[in-house]
Amino acid sequence: MSMQNKPQMVEAVMFFSERGGICKQMFFTEFEALLDGVVNMPEFADKQMHVAYVVINPRLLIKSLVFFYLDFDEKGAPDSGWNIPLQALAERAGRGPDLGAGPIRLACRSQCPVSWHQMHLWDPSLTPGNNDLALLRDVVKRNSLGLLVEDERPQALAPERLHMASEDKWYAPDPAQEEAAKANEKIDQEQRQKAAQLIKQQRLRITSLTQQHEEELAKFKLASEEQGKQLQAQIQALQQALRHQEQYNATLKAQLAAQAASFQASREEMTEQLRELERDGRSESDNLRAQFESEMQAKIASAVAEYKEQIAIRDVELAYRGEQDTQALQEINRLKRAYAELASQGGEQILERLAKLGVVFVVYHPGAGHLTIPLQDVAAYQDNPLAYAAAKCFVSEEQYRHWLAHYQQPSCQASLPSGERCAIPIDRIDTPSRFTIGESNCCARHKASSRLRTVS
Template identity: 70%
Template sequence: MSMQNKPKMVEAVLFISEHGVCKEMLFPEFEALLDGIVNMPEFADQQMRAVYVLINPRLMIRAAVFFYLDFDEKGGPDRGWNIPLRHLAERSGRGPDMGAGPIRLACRSQCPVSWHQMHLWDPNLTPGQNDLVLLRDAVKRNQLGLLVEDESAPQTVAAERLQVVQEDKWFAPNPAKDDAVKVAAKLDQEHRLKTAQLIKQQRLRLSTLAQQHNEELAKFRLASDEQGSLQLAEIQALQQALQQQAELNANLKIQLSAQAETFQSGRQEMSQQLRALERHSQAEADILRGQFDAELQARIAAAVAGYKEQVAIRDVELAYRNEMDNQLQLEVGRLRRERDEFASQGGDQILERLAKLGMVFVVYHPGAGHLTIPLQDIARYQDNPLAYAAAKCFVSETQYSQWLAHYQQPNCGGTLPSGERCGMSIERIDAPSRFVTGDSNCCAGHKVNSRLRTVG
């Protein structure tokens, strides 16, 4: 084997689907993919799981970085993708032993750079579905055609590295015993290394499962809070409508009672006049009876006309209000279109040009860390940054605001018997999803009191 064909460490990128390793390429090919020279139509409009691996001449993995890569509808990679794979591989911690000693492993639960954590994923370490085993077997198949070191070739040692042992150590008193001691020490060291690697692998698996459980729990809590908020708003709307209907019924009852009293008093007055006239003459009584009936009908007609006029006025006012509402809705729609048009003609074009030049918009929010904001989410982030950060943490905006106040000043929010705020320093909750109002922001005494009140 010549010096030019001598095996050396090789960088490669492997794509993993539901059925295992589906694509393998050397790192220069991956860089050409990122530069847009080639596309991957089979990955169009998908988010693929990929692994950057460093392979030694014996086809064994020495470092691995598990990351996500998004593809557009044409199979081109995300233009804003900028994860430093080599840097993460060099800075990452120790991982499992894949045949050549512990590897350097960078994943979501073990990331040396915090703001890249959200773009990484954790390998599945379940027996029978272990992603590390899939990678090891794929590299062993050597579909990339790498130069392999011949293990059967004798290992030559340079002359300058050869040393002569001192003469008093040429003859050992008991070589068999020394060999046995060395073998036992070697077996004990190998056992310790295997045990340590197994513990490391189990800890990594436990941290991965805990993080997945926390994310699912945060999603369920967010969905429950949103559903509770919708139901509470619906109940409040129904209660308000019921109260309005009750007030309307009470007003109508008052009006009916007043009208009944008016008609009763008028009937009594007319009856008295009628009895007085009947004493004089029957003819005058008939005349008065007719006048009474006519006046009663006139009053009833006047009252009916008055109510009809009021109803007509209300109908006109209602129609006018509806017309004004429609005009206002049209005006709001027009203003929104003008705003979108002005926004598209101004800042969005600048942002789009910056994004095409490779610029990435990164912001930092406590609890969410450094967030990479896609171009299409810039407007939504500008409208409500807290809501955007809360959504990334899988909590509601209210819970995120309460947690942020606690995170900035971790003091007890309980109330002393004197009415003053407790203000005792408490342990800071770093994750918004684990923050519970009334519990996480209270000291031990107020936390116990709140629980006792809840149980009672």
């Protein structure tokens, strides 16, 4: 075999189909040509593909794996903003299961050495019968790419390196015992390898499920706290209205007492007048007394009826307020029970329910890529999509807005003395977390750091 045909490590890229299985294989150099726009993939038009970057040794065994997403437009061209450093991730990735050549280097969503690339990676399935790692191992073993394979045949020894054994060692031990010992040792080694690989796969799967469960639990807890705050605010508003109503009722009662006192004073005055009339004439006094009594009883009855009606109305309103308070407290208790029930459920059950309902929301934002929005986040996303995208990029909404304006038109935002914008083209910052207001969106002459140096 010549030096040009000597087997060596090979980098390949494999595309997963929606039904499972590998639908496309290519060398990494071909993948780079695809990213550069030399060729397109019409069969992947307007899709988000699950892709794996694979490093293969000369014995057709996998050494490194990186699982990532790649978006294609309606013409089959890959996303021009895609910039994941696959080779660097593969070199810095953590250890994974043993696929025949020792533990592999594995980079996926739940095991990513660079945090800001985590949202662009995906976790492989490790369930028996649908194991993506085993699928890749078998596909590589079939050598559909036509890789040069290292010859595993034993090397023949030169005659001068052979030595004659002494006569007492001419007779070999029992072949049956030796074969049985080798077979037992081989079986033990295979069992240990299978057990180690299974443990590694289960640990990776537990890590992924734990992370998903913690994310779901945090979202439910946040939603419950927000709803609790809203209900608490409603209760406070009802309590304040109740206090105002009680103050109003106290005022009415005070007015009623004042009017009663006024009536009593009038009655005493009229009684004194009646006594004077009695001295003037018995008959006239009787008439005046009867008139006074009838008028007084009519006024008192009218006033008492009016205030009783007002008090009855206020009592009804107070009862209604009390009923609303009771309903609000019942709603709070129900939400607490619902939150406790949701918190007690495992992440796997919740995901199964959503999967059965088929609820999937996917949006695209520059800098964040394609985002899969859970059903409970749809309202928050509708209220403020930019804030939601900014949170996914680990930046504030203001920084994300400035970065988006810079990303769409990378030019200097500084103002000239004439009042116009500088508008000199500058280098585009592709990642929101690396964008700094006053630095990344200004040319070298207008950057804040250069102005500070000039002033000092």
